[in-house]
Amino acid sequence: MKMKHYYSAIAVLMLGFSSFAQVGVGTPNPQGVFNIDGAKDNPATGAPNATQQANDVAVTAAGNMGIGITVPTNKLHVNGTDPLRLQGTTAGNTTTDPLMVLDATGVVKTIGTLGALSIPNPAVFRLETAQANFLNGVGAGGSQVVPMSVVKNSIPGLTYNAGTSTITFPAGTYQMTVVYEATHNNTGCTISSYFVDFPLDATTTRIHNTAAHSEGALSNHGGTVTYATTIPLNRAWQIQLGRGQSGNCSGTGMSLAANSTQLLVFRIGD
DSSP states (O other): OHHHHHHHHHHHHHHHHHHHOOEEESOSSOSSSEEEETTSOSOSSSOOOHHHHTTEEEEOTTSOEEESOSSOSSSEEEOSSSOOOOOSOOOOOTTTSOOEEEOTTOOEEEOOOHHHHTOOEEEEEEEOSOEETTTTTOOTTOEEEOOEEEEEEOSTTOEEETTTTEEEEOSEEEEEEEEEEEEEOSTTOOEEEEEEEEEETTEEEEEEEEEEOOSSTTOEEEEEEEEEEEEOTTEEEEOEEEEOSSOOOOSSOEEEOSSSOEEEEEEEEO
């Protein structure tokens, strides 16, 4: 008889579950098909208030799950202070991984990659040792390598060979600026002209800078040469500064200054 009573009780419970299709844990008044009331503070009838829902987990007939809310509007709806924590995530790829954002209602969405949004990633290179007699014996149209060091590189896929002063680029759109500072004490040197052959696809584009200055040992001169360009994947480019045709400085006497001579590279999009 006892076994019969046991099976009868199970049958009654199963019939009750199948009839009402609602299960409550810690509450006799489940909200939805399944409801855990962590603090057991929900009312016996009616809907719990916001404070009472804060310790609830609920699943609706639509398959929505709520944490801290018993009427979830999305497949996973979390309501609380600092409601989400993800631990153990791995580093992503700023070129290919989409960014995650929240809309005005708190719904998680993606808005594309850093590259697609054209958010700049910088790389900074600097001349650490002054170059005495720079461009000595180099005529107009000639150039010389500037041996820079990496100060910062936040461009994924960009590499630098310090031995040859060569940058290898990931594909993208870039803004590049060469900043130089120098002195030239040769007689008659009053106009300095320089150029940079910036990379453009498989070719280069020459951009000049010309500046007038005083003659003599204190003939400080400097400037910036800037260019925006598109560069294909694995394009290699050597950092060089050339002698322009509009200047009157040549021979010995030029010193390219350390620290203030720099190259700034910004990847500004795909």
